[in-house]
Structure formats: C-alpha cells, structure tokens
Amino acid sequence: MPLYLRGTLELASQGVDSISSQRLADYLGLNPWLIRKDFSYFGDLGKRGVGYDSQTLVCRIKKVLRLDVTRSAVLVGVGRLGSALLEYGGFSRYGLQIVAAFDRDRTRVGGTIGGVRVEHVDGLGTVKTRSIDLGIIAVPQESAQEVVNTIVQAGVRGILSFSPRHIVTPRRVKVISIDIAMDLARLPYYLSGNRKQ
Amino acid sequence: MPLYLRGTLELASQGVDSISSQRLADYLGLNPWLIRKDFSYFGDLGKRGVGYDSQTLVCRIKKVLRLDVTRSAVLVGVGRLGSALLEYGGFSRYGLQIVAAFDRDRTRVGGTIGGVRVEHVDGLGTVKTRSIDLGIIAVPQESAQEVVNTIVQAGVRGILSFSPRHIVTPRRVKVISIDIAMDLARLPYYLSGNRKQ
DNA sequence: GCATGTGAAGGAATTCACAGCA
DNA sequence: TGCTGTGAATTCCTTCACATGC
Numbered sequence: 237m238p239l240y241l242r243g244t245l246e247l248a249s250q251g252v253d254s255i256s257s258q259r260l261a262d263y264l265g266l267n268p269w270l271i272r273k274d275f276s277y278f279g280d281l282g283k284r285g286v287g288y289d290s291q292t293l294v295c296r297i298k299k300v301l302r303l304d305v306t307r308s309a310v311l312v313g314v315g316r317l318g319s320a321l322l323e324y325g326g327f328s329r330y331g332l333q334i335v336a337a338f339d340r341d342r343t344r345v346g347g348t349i350g351g352v353r354v355e356h357v358d359g360l361g362t363v364k365t366r367s368i369d370l371g372i373i374a375v376p377q378e379s380a381q382e383v384v385n386t387i388v389q390a391g392v393r394g395i396l397s398f399s400p401r402h403i404v405t406p407r408r409v410k411v412i413s414i415d416i417a418m419d420l421a422r423l424p425y426y427l428s429g430n431r432k433q
Numbered sequence: 434m435p436l437y438l439r440g441t442l443e444l445a446s447q448g449v450d451s452i453s454s455q456r457l458a459d460y461l462g463l464n465p466w467l468i469r470k471d472f473s474y475f476g477d478l479g480k481r482g483v484g485y486d487s488q489t490l491v492c493r494i495k496k497v498l499r500l501d502v503t504r505s506a507v508l509v510g511v512g513r514l515g516s517a518l519l520e521y522g523g524f525s526r527y528g529l530q531i532v533a534a535f536d537r538d539r540t541r542v543g544g545t546i547g548g549v550r551v552e553h554v555d556g557l558g559t560v561k562t563r564s565i566d567l568g569i570i571a572v573p574q575e576s577a578q579e580v581v582n583t584i585v586q587a588g589v590r591g592i593l594s595f596s597p598r599h600i601v602t603p604r605r606v607k608v609i610s611i612d613i614a615m616d617l618a619r620l621p622y623y624l625s626g627n628r629k630q
Numbered sequence: 631g632c633a634t635g636t637g638a639a640g641g642a643a644t645t646c647a648c649a650g651c652a
Numbered sequence: 653t654g655c656t657g658t659g660a661a662t663t664c665c666t667t668c669a670c671a672t673g674c
Contacts, residue, residue, distance in 0.1 A: 239615065242612070256633065256634090269668075270667085272636090281634090285673070315517070316513065316516055332614070372617065394621065412617075414611060423591030424504050427591055427607075467644070478656090480656075481657080482654050483652065483656085484654095
C-alpha cells in the first residue's frame with residue numbers, strides 16, 4: 237500500500253491526472269487486478285472506463301496510512317548512515333521530517349547536518365516534550381536495544397531500525413527493521429536460479 | 434530463511450552449540466513451529482529432545498542460500514549512503530565483500546573508502562572481467578535504471594537497489610529494493626493502531 | 631469499448647496437534 | 653520428559669472471470 241502511494245505520487249508529479257490500474261501496475265511492476273482488489277476496499281474511488289483520479293487517490297491512501305498530517309521523527313546515531321539519512325530529502329514526499337538527531341560521540345554533538353543540530357544522547361528525554369512519534373535507529377548493534385528502550389520511554393510509538401538484531405518493544409510500539417547485509421545476502425540464492433519469483 | 438541464518442550465526446558466535454527451535458524463535462521474535470516446519474524441508478537435521486547443532490545449521494542454510502562461497506559485489510554511487518556501505522563491516526559474516534566502487538563525480542574518484550578504491554563510472558565495463566555477480570545501487574533515482582542496465586551488461590546477476598523506483602531487468606537478474614523513506618512511511622499507520630501485527 | 635468492482639476458485643503460507651525419537 | 657518432524661485444518665493472499673457502469 238505504501239508502494240501504491242509512491243507510484244501514485246510519482247505519476248501525479250509527472251502530470252498524470254487519471255491513472256488506470258494497468259498503468260500503475262506497469263509502473264510498479266505488479267499486476268492490475270491486485271491493485272484493483274486493494275483499491276476496492278476503499279469503496280467508491282475510480283471511474284469505470286476511465287481510471288482513478290490521481291489527486292483523490294493520493295489523499296485517500298495518505299489518509300489510510302495516517303500520512304495526512306506531517307509526522308516528526310528523531311534520529312539516533314549520526315555516523316555515516318545517520319548523516320546520509322539527515323541529508324536525504326526523500327522523506328518529505330510522505331510528510332515526514334527528521335526534527336532531531338542524537339549521538340553518543342561528543343565530537344559530533346553541536347554540529348549541524350541536513351539542517352538538524354546534533355545533540356547528545358543524554359538529552360533524549362527531551363523528545364517527550366517535542367511531539368515526536370517516530371524514531372530512526374542508526375547506532376551500532378550493541379546499543380540498539382538500549383536506545384530503543386530510551387526513546388520508547390520518551391513517547392516514540394514507531395521505530396525504523398537499521399540494526400541486525402531483533403528489537404523488543406511494548407506491543408503498542410511498531411518496529412520495522414532494515415537489515416542491509418541480510419538483504420544483500422538474499423541475492424545469491426537467485427543466481428543462475430531456477431526458482432520462481 | 435536469511436533471518437534464520439542471522440540468528441543462528443549470532444547464537445553460534447555466543448558459544449551456543451545446540452539450538453532449540455524455541456530458543457531461535459525467542460531470539461528472532463517468531464514462533465517455534467514455523468521454524469521447525471521450515472527446517473524440516475531439509476530432511477534430517479536436528480536431534481529430538483536436544484535441538485539443532487548450530488554448526489551444522491549454519492552450513493546447511495548457507496548452502497541453501499548459496500552463501501557457501503565468497504561472493505563479490507560492486508557498489509555504484511559513493512555518496513553518503515555509498516560511503517556508509519563501504520565502511521560497514523556487516524557483510525563479511527555472510528561471505529560477501531564489496532570489491533569495487535564507482536562514482537560519476539570525478540572529485541570522488543581516486544580516493545579510498547573502507548579499503549576500496551573509487552573508480553569512475555566510465556570504467557564499469559571492467560566489472561565483466563572481475564567475476565563480480567552482485568551489484569549495489571546507491572545513486573540518485575534518475576540514474577538508477579541506467580546504471581543497472583550498464584552493470585547487467587557487465588555480467589552482474591543480482592542487484593540491491595536503494596532507489597525509490599521500480600527497476601526493470603532481464604528475468605535472470607534478481608532485484609531487491611530497499612526504499613528507506615517508504616519503510617519509514619509505513620509506521621504512522623500503526624500509531625495508536627488497532628490493527629493486528 | 632474500456633476500465634473498475636467483486637464473487638469464486640485456486641494456491642500458498644501459517645497454525646495446530648500429536649506421533650516419534652533421544 | 654523434551655524437542656523434533658509432519659500431516660491436517662485453517663487462514664490468508666493471489667488469481668481469475670465476468671458483470672457493472674462510464
């Protein structure tokens with residue numbers, strides 16, 4: 237579903253007003269009927285013989301994904317990866333922004349990257365007062381769980397983790413993990429592969 | 434399945450010789466019966482009343498995932514993200530190594546990051562002669578597809594892409610995409626969520 | 631005619647319960 | 653007694669075909 241939003245946003249920005257399931261499917265590398273099935277859960281949406289109005293579609297999906305308001309995120313860990321994320325401009329299209337950054341290393345504290353001042357992790361508690369509900373973890377794997385515990389205590393309710401470890405949280409806090417090395421490690425299986433997909 | 438390898442490797446490195454499905458499940462946040470079901474496809478493996486021998490398990494999964502030999506990868510795009518990947522040491526545990534790096538920007542060419550010399554993209558053709566079968570794409574989204582076409586021509590058969598665009602390749606070339614912004618955008622849906630999972 | 635919406639068929643993955651072996 | 657291995661039941665997702673409406 238977030239994928240649909242990505243495709244729809246992209247096509248809309250290219251000036252496409254009416255998007256057919258076929259077109260979106262081609263653009264994203266999916267089948268049309270899957271897209272229609274998923275969109276049909278919304279009820280109306282889409283004119284027969286024409287397609288889906290791109291603006292309506294964007295609004296609808298954003299509302300479903302709760303992306304209809306701007307969300308703030310805190311980043312912990314301003315190493316190479318963290319810096320890359322601070323300078324990456326791709327979050328704004330989904331109404332997401334990194335508004336605070338923290339690091340343990342005092343030589344990094346005080347600097348500004350991507351327009352965000354780097355603070356020391358000891359100040360993580362202040363997140364509580366800044367209405368931030370997303371957290372991004374880009375720290376060494378040994379510290380990941382500990383940092384997560386801290387920001388959960390500070391009121392963060394959704395976490396994107398780059399640590400190759402399973403993160404434990406209270407049920408109300410959702411964690412999405414990206415393990416880059418593991419994703420790369422999935423590829424060799426398909427080399428000269430005979431399996432489908 | 435790569436997740437199982439991650440967990441098994443980690444537990445093995447902690448000195449655990451015999452791993453029960455329960456223990457691995459706890460460690461990875463899964464259920465035991467799912468793990469047993471998946472491992473049972475291998476045939477033997479695992480002693481009743483005891484568990485799985487960690488060394489045997491590692492070898493078996495590595496073989497299935499074709500990670501039993503060292504695989505080489507080429508990185509294209511040495512920006513913040515690309516640099517982070519070059520300096521990241523987490524690939525080696527899966528027998529993966531980045532052996533070449535390319536960039537379009539001549540000011541970056543010639544430098545060495547994470548022990549790898551940065552070359553100019555014009556030389557991408559030389560990948561053909563270096564027995565590299567994996568590619569990592571960390572370039573701006575506009576250039577992603579073009580770069581992929583080039584490295585596919587150079588013999589790369591598996592690609593990890595960080596571009597938020599659908600990448601088209603010949604069927605024999607597998608693509609795995611990581612769209613960080615999209616992953617972050619999935620989180621708000623679960624905020625004060627009532628849906629399961 | 632063209633593209634959506636949907637009920638039904640088909641398949642895959644998950645869950646369960648329990649038999650079998652150290 | 654403890655933990656694996658597995659067939660059956662269930663649930664979920666995917667795929668299809670076609671009726672519906674612009």
